[in-house]
Amino acid sequence: xxxxxxxxxxxxxxRATVAVVGNPNTGKTTLFNALTGLSxxxxxxxxxxxxxxxxxxxxxxxxxxxxxxxxGTYSLSAKSPDELIAVEALMGLLKNESAIQAVxxxxxxxxxxxxxxxxxxxxxxxxxxxxxxxxLDVAKARGIVIDAPALSEHLGVPVIPIQANKRVGLxxxxxxxxxxVEKGLVPSHKSVLPQSWWxxxxxxxRKYEGVSTGLALRVLIDNQNAFASHVVERxxxxxxxxxxxxxxxxxxxxxxxxxxxxxxxRRIDEVLDDVLRDPEPLRVTRSDRLDRFLTHPLWGSxxxxxxxxxxxxxxFSWAVPLMDGIDALxxxxxxxxxxxxxxxxxxxxxVDGVIAGVGGVVIFxxxxxxxxxxIAILEDCGYxxxxxxxxxxxxxxxxxxxxxxxxxxSSFACAIPGVMATRTIDDSKDRIATMxxxxxMSCSARLPVYAIFIGAFIPDRDxxxxxxxxxxxxxxxYCVGILVAIPVAWILKKTLLRGQPTPFLLELPSYKIPDVxxxxxxxxxxxxxxxxxxxxxxxxxxxxxWALAYFPRSETIAAHYEAERERLAGASEEVLDDLRAKEAGxxxxxxxxxxxxxxxxxIVEPLGWDWRIGMAALASFPARExxxxxxGTIYSLGEVDEESASLRDALQSATWSxxxxxxxxxxxxxxxxxxxxxxxxxxxxAVIQRETGAxxxxxxxxxxxxxxxxxxxxxxxxxxxxxxxx
Amino acid sequence: xxxxxxxxxPLSIWSRGDEGxxxxxxxxNQLAARLREVGAMPGVPVRVLRVGRTVVIQVGSSRxxxxxxxxxxxxxxxxx
Numbered sequence: 001x002x003x004x005x006x007x008x009x010x011x012x013x014x015r016a017t018v019a020v021v022g023n024p025n026t027g028k029t030t031l032f033n034a035l036t037g038l039s040x041x042x043x044x045x046x047x048x049x050x051x052x053x054x055x056x057x058x059x060x061x062x063x064x065x066x067x068x069x070x071x072g073t074y075s076l077s078a079k080s081p082d083e084l085i086a087v088e089a090l091m092g093l094l095k096n097e098s099a100i101q102a103v104x105x106x107x108x109x110x111x112x113x114x115x116x117x118x119x120x121x122x123x124x125x126x127x128x129x130x131x132x133x134x135x136l137d138v139a140k141a142r143g144i145v146i147d148a149p150a151l152s153e154h155l156g157v158p159v160i161p162i163q164a165n166k167r168v169g170l171x172x173x174x175x176x177x178x179x180x181v182e183k184g185l186v187p188s189h190k191s192v193l194p195q196s197w198w199x200x201x202x203x204x205x206r207k208y209e210g211v212s213t214g215l216a217l218r219v220l221i222d223n224q225n226a227f228a229s230h231v232v233e234r235x236x237x238x239x240x241x242x243x244x245x246x247x248x249x250x251x252x253x254x255x256x257x258x259x260x261x262x263x264x265x266r267r268i269d270e271v272l273d274d275v276l277r278d279p280e281p282l283r284v285t286r287s288d289r290l291d292r293f294l295t296h297p298l299w300g301s302x303x304x305x306x307x308x309x310x311x312x313x314x315x316f317s318w319a320v321p322l323m324d325g326i327d328a329l330x331x332x333x334x335x336x337x338x339x340x341x342x343x344x345x346x347x348x349x350x351v352d353g354v355i356a357g358v359g360g361v362v363i364f365x366x367x368x369x370x371x372x373x374x375i376a377i378l379e380d381c382g383y384x385x386x387x388x389x390x391x392x393x394x395x396x397x398x399x400x401x402x403x404x405x406x407x408x409x410s411s412f413a414c415a416i417p418g419v420m421a422t423r424t425i426d427d428s429k430d431r432i433a434t435m436x437x438x439x440x441m442s443c444s445a446r447l448p449v450y451a452i453f454i455g456a457f458i459p460d461r462d463x464x465x466x467x468x469x470x471x472x473x474x475x476x477x478y479c480v481g482i483l484v485a486i487p488v489a490w491i492l493k494k495t496l497l498r499g500q501p502t503p504f505l506l507e508l509p510s511y512k513i514p515d516v517x518x519x520x521x522x523x524x525x526x527x528x529x530x531x532x533x534x535x536x537x538x539x540x541x542x543x544x545x546w547a548l549a550y551f552p553r554s555e556t557i558a559a560h561y562e563a564e565r566e567r568l569a570g571a572s573e574e575v576l577d578d579l580r581a582k583e584a585g586x587x588x589x590x591x592x593x594x595x596x597x598x599x600x601x602x603i604v605e606p607l608g609w610d611w612r613i614g615m616a617a618l619a620s621f622p623a624r625e626x627x628x629x630x631x632g633t634i635y636s637l638g639e640v641d642e643e644s645a646s647l648r649d650a651l652q653s654a655t656w657s658x659x660x661x662x663x664x665x666x667x668x669x670x671x672x673x674x675x676x677x678x679x680x681x682x683x684x685x686a687v688i689q690r691e692t693g694a695x696x697x698x699x700x701x702x703x704x705x706x707x708x709x710x711x712x713x714x715x716x717x718x719x720x721x722x723x724x725x726x
Numbered sequence: 727x728x729x730x731x732x733x734x735x736p737l738s739i740w741s742r743g744d745e746g747x748x749x750x751x752x753x754x755n756q757l758a759a760r761l762r763e764v765g766a767m768p769g770v771p772v773r774v775l776r777v778g779r780t781v782v783i784q785v786g787s788s789r790x791x792x793x794x795x796x797x798x799x800x801x802x803x804x805x806x
Binding site: 265281385 | 767788
């Protein structure tokens with residue numbers, strides 16, 4: 001982590017940037033991780049390749065370079081927003097992005113023909129190129145023989161056989177990169193496209209500054225796709241007119257695109273005749289046999305349900321010892337701070353504010369890490385695509401496709417990478433609808449909220465043979481978000497986002513053993529992000545809430561209790577504790593927070609909440625984990641039960657002014673349902689705004705989710721009371 | 727593009743395990759373009775691995791899933 005902080009301070013000027021490009025599922029991310037390790041910086045949020053990832057690499061001759069991991073792409077003719085980013089970066093069209101000096105393209109040796117398509121395009125964009133031939137072991141096991149030197153000869157660029165997951169061939173790869181970057185060797189490749197196309201492209205490029213011949217050729221060929229529209233928008237109406245005229249002169253529009261594919265594959269097949277021996281292209285692999293079961297409509301769906309249930313059960317059961325450890329650690333720190341700080345506002349802020357608040361959030365780190373462990377494993381082993389296949393059936397009736405599945409599943413970790421992962425969806429209406437329901441998926445920030453209330457109020461007993469009631473409740477809460485998302489998506493696709501059903505095409509990669517480094521990196525990044533959030537946003541919110549709950553200090557109350565204590569001098573410790581608790585309670589009642597809380601009490605009372613829950617929920621609108629921190633602070637100020645500092649005990653013993661317990665099962669459920677549905681995350685709303693470029697979508701998300709949350713919490717509480725769970 | 731011969735059929739009506747070669751992709755939409763780009767070109771070996779609402783086809787050495795209705799745009803000739 002120290003390495004990363006240092007990186008941020010070092011200026012990145014004058015250093016070569018090498019882009020890592022390749023088809024999806026070629027082991028590109030594994031190679032990127034193997035080359036850059038902990039030196040990589042991922043925007044602010046975790047995600048596989050949806051976010052801009054840069055890492056450092058030191059080469060023998062070329063010195064330190066930046067390696068930029070671009071989203072996987074099958075072709076430079078971009079069809080989804082995700083591919084658009086990759087192509088724009090390569091063409092030097094991204095704002096605030098340093099120009100790319102060289103390209104490292106990763107090929108899947110067991111899928112060589114398809115992998116070579118994008119190489120054929122990359123050879124013509126005037127950038128130095130190095131080819132990493134990955135997964136040779138898989139190819140070999142299938143009896144495929146590849147002559148790498150011959151491939152290199154044909155392409156005119158270095159081809160380095162590697163095994164990214166076993167870290168084999170990386171030194172040779174670095175050596176080749178170093179040579180190519182240092183000398184700036186551009187492949188001297190003869191284009192497979194007709195000379196006349198290049199002449200036309202050059203004619204267009206000459207007229208506009210910033211338009212290279214390669215770029216002009218791309219837009220000339222690509223008709224109406226994401227990339228072409230984007231470029232046309234950027235260079236203005238005159239450019240659009242010229243382009244249109246040129247296209248009319250050359251040929252009918254789509255013919256060029258088809259012709260390009262034909263010409264490239266003709267050349268690829270010529271090369272492969274020399275380079276590749278594949279005795280049995282349609283052989284049945286182990287993956288195929290596994291898929292007969294795992295994509296089976298019945299057995300596959302059942303397996304999927306079992307995997308998900310197992311994940312949720314593990315989050316609860318495996319994390320316990322680690323969480324107890326963190327709890328004990330914060331207990332010790334709190335005790336030490338109480339002892340070494342003078343009594344007063346500072347001590348209260350550190351102990352009741354920071355330690356009780358932030359500690360209450362950090363304790364959930366193990367659960368977050370376990371969740372990401374499973375997501376990373378499922379993603380890396382290739383199962384996610386099968387899940388998307390099975391889910392297409394369920395998503396089509398909502399007006400979405402299987403492509404929405406991976407963004408939605410990522411949203412169970414965090415809606416931010418989830419919203420960004422929608423870039424893989426080609427259709428813009430599907431994409432917006434997916435973004436709008438993504439925050440309904442129970443993200444990891446909700447986990448602390450569920451965990452604290454389930455732990456405190458749901459009985460720990462077995463139902464359904466081996467499955468605990470607590471795990472089952474957690475599973476049910478995850479389902480609430482999903483069940484609400486279905487009609488929301490359906491209504492959106494019927495009204496604001498009405499459109500044709502969009503095609504669904506997804507590659508099913510071969511299953512593989514997940515790479516330890518890739519999984520570890522994912523857990524590390526998400527854990528770090530969680531801790532950073534706890535140390536910044538949550539910390540700030542906690543201190544503000546502490547101040548509101550601590551001030552103003554009432555002289556009258558203090559004087560009153562001081563007199564009481566003098567009067568009762570010599571009374572038992574029990575009586576004195578009781579007195580201290582009453583004083584703290586009265587102080588809290590008259591604090592700023594107490595006064596605000598009483599003002600909003602009529603709004604939250606129908607949900608079964610007292611003013612303290614109401615205030616904690618209100619304070620959690622910037623980030624939902626705040627509720628745990630705020631409850632920690634409120635209860636640690638309001639109670640003086642020094643024996644057990646844990647929030648769970650404080651919640652269990654909280655009472656209304658008439659002595660009734662505040663919390664019972666319906667109240668706990670009502671809070672959890674509220675948090676399951678409410679849009680309490682400023683960062684998610686901001687990322688929806690950024691991705692859609694319009695304010696109306698985040699506003700709509702906020703309004704519909706908050707309204708549904710209130711209704712959901714109300715119904716849950718009333719139903720719970722009627723059923724006699726109170 | 728017209729396919730007069732009886733032997734050329736859309737992949738959407740093939741059964742699981744059927745093998746053959748691709749004869750062509752019809753249509754000018756993005757799906758058809760993407761299928762071509764990933765190598766679904768005439769002459770390439772093809773096999774159907776899963777049938778139903780969502781089908782899985784093997785094109786060369788890659789496997790793709792797509793809806794049955796979309797798979798209708800891929801025409802192939804079944805091996806005897």
